[in-house]
Amino acid sequence: MADQFDYDVLVIGAGPGGYVAAIRAAQLGLKTACAESRETLGGTCLNVGCIPSKALLHASEYFEAAAGGKMAAMGIKVKPELDLATMQGQRVDAVKGLTGGVEFLFRKNKVDWLKGLATFKDAHSVEVAGKTVTAKNIVIATGSSVTPLPGVAVDNAKGVIVDSTGALELDKVPGHLVVIGGGVIGLELGSVWRRLGAKVTVVEYLDQILPGMDSDVRKEANKIFRKQGIEFRLETKVTGATVKGKKATLTLEPAAGGEAEKLEADVVLVAIGRRANTEGLGLDKIGLALNQRGQIETDHDFATKVPGVWAIGDVIPGPMLAHKAEDEGIAVAENIAGLTGIVNHDVIPSVVYTQPEIAGVGLTEEAAKAKGSVKVGKFPMLANSRAKTNHEPDGFVKVIADAETDRVLGVWIVASVAGTMIAQAAQAMEFGATSEDIAYTCHAHPTHSEAVKEAAMAVLGKPIHV
Structure with missing residues (x-):
């Protein structure tokens, strides 16, 4: 690319979308930098979101299993004592390890980390820590932050x-x-x-x-x-x-x-809820306006209306999910490099990491019915041999298919490992699978995923175990 710029690609923000975009751009031979004001890389997800919350979720599940009788029912009798300081310590360690891992990947792929908040001066230059940096392409990947509630002032320092x-x-x-x-x-x-x-x-x-x-x-x-x-x-x-x-x-x-x-x-x-982080970027200096929801609009390639400026992740419309941002990060880097980067926004799974977990991909039954006639199959986890053996009877798998073509339109799961199970459904939908395709795919026994097969069989009116 042109030599008159410091970089081919400058990514603003080092969250899941930003750091992935930067790494992929560097892999494609583009001289790349990533501006991040946080002291560590990884954005909200790795520092104060997805990763630390899962560390506490997992640890608290162990505690409840020991304290609440589930382990006793399996012949394991213990009286747990909560050491919250240690539990919090392992959360911190998880974050440190993963954010350090991203820093290692930056070094490995020769991505320059510009430490500071980036503010636009024009469409091809930003100011970071008092220094002007230029780039042929600038990707906005600044993520989101907590939506405030009027009348309820948050003060994390006080802890109330x-x-x-x-x-x-x-x-x-x-x-x-x-x-x-x-x-x-x-x-x-x-x-x-x-x-x-x-x-x-x-x-x-x-x-x-x-x-x-x-x-x-x-x-x-x-x-x-x-x-x-x-x-x-x-x-x-x-x-x-x-x-x-x-x-x-x-x-x-x-x-x-x-x-x-x-x-x-x-x-x-x-x-x-959360809202897009756009304040302080200086978008007015490049003539980039926000939509009614405070987000940046892009085309299918993630280009904004300002040539050379792109946007991905939580700052653009769509679900505010780390894996959506990651896929968009790969796609935008490939588009900048002249390849074809695509994200199928109709097949983005979402997961709630409670116990049991809750996961879904595609259309809800209500949304599917609004588009046309559907067939629905459900299978209870209570009838799944692995879930029953593991004392995890709550939940179900639900498959929604088009009544005429049998193509799967949506899958919804409530199960202990729903977040893992939903990947099969997402991949099936990406390849345009029918419920019959899933029903006639051999699933290992005994596994939770057999419930997906049975729900697909239920669409056809022939589940076995209910």
């Missing part, structure tokens, strides 16, 4: 009203944790602290948890989590909060209007 970052770093188990928001983040972190002994109340503005997911999944999740001890206050809004000492008092009102009430908590987790 916190966001997802603060909820990961609590130094003691709260007596009563109130989660504002019944989405993925709130349910995952709420489940961590419930397993460790907290009373957990989830306040959700809508009439059901997990917005956007299949209705059967939402109902099943509600039932399972209630059985686990989580209290739900649905169709309820939080209009204010006060903090006195180490306690918070929330003001709640019915979503449809009505009399207000108070709810006291030791810790309040604000988890109502």
Whole structure:
């Protein structure tokens, strides 16, 4: 590429989308740099999101299995003692190892890490730590941050009203944790602290948890989590909060209007969603406006309307998921290099890492029916031999197929390993599989994935084990 620039590609942001884009661009022979203001690479996902939350989820599952009788039922009798400091320490170690791994990959692939916040000067230059850097192509991959809730001020340092970052770093188990928001983040972190002994109340503005997911999944999740001890206050809004000492008092009102009430908590987790990180980029200097949701619009190749400026991940429309950003990072680098980088946004799986896990890909039954006639097959995990043997009876697999072509339109799973099982469904859909294709594919026995086969057989009206 042209020699008048410092770099062929400059990526702003080193989260899953940004660091993958930078590595792939370098692999393709492009001189590449990545600007990141955080002290470590990996963005929200590796530092304060996906990875540390999974470290606590996994550890808390072990604790509950030992304390709650599940292990005793298998003949393993123990009396666990919670060492929260050690549990938090292994979380920190996991983050350190993985963020250090990205730094190693940058060195291996000769990606320059520009340490600082990048701000546009024009379409081909940015300022980083007081220095001007130029690039033929600039990729915006700045991710997202927590959406604030008016009237409820987050202060992670005090540890009373916190966001997802603060909820990961609590130094003691709260007596009563109130989660504002019944989405993925709130349910995952709420489940961590419930397993460790907290009373957990989830306040959700809508009439059901997990917005956007299949209705059967939402109902099943509600039932399972209630059985686990989580209290739900649905169709309820939080209009204010006060903090006195180490306690918070929330003001709640019915979503449809009505009399207000108070709810006291030791810790309040604000988890109502995330918003694109575009502030401070200087987009006005390059004439790049945001859409109504504060996101950057791109074409199919991830190019913005400004030549030479591209965008991926949470700053553009679509689900705010690390794996979506990663795929877009690969695609944008390949497009810049003159190859063909494509992401099929119709086949992006989503996972909730509660216990059991919840996963889905493609259309919900409601969305599929809005497009035409469908066939649906369901199979309960209670009838799956591996799940039953493992004392994991909750959940089901649901396959939605086109009534005429039998092509799979969506798959939804509630199961202990749903996050792993959904990969088969995503790959099948990527290749245009029918439910019959899945039904006639031999699955190893005994595995949880046999439930996917049985659900596909149910679409055809011939499941075996129910």
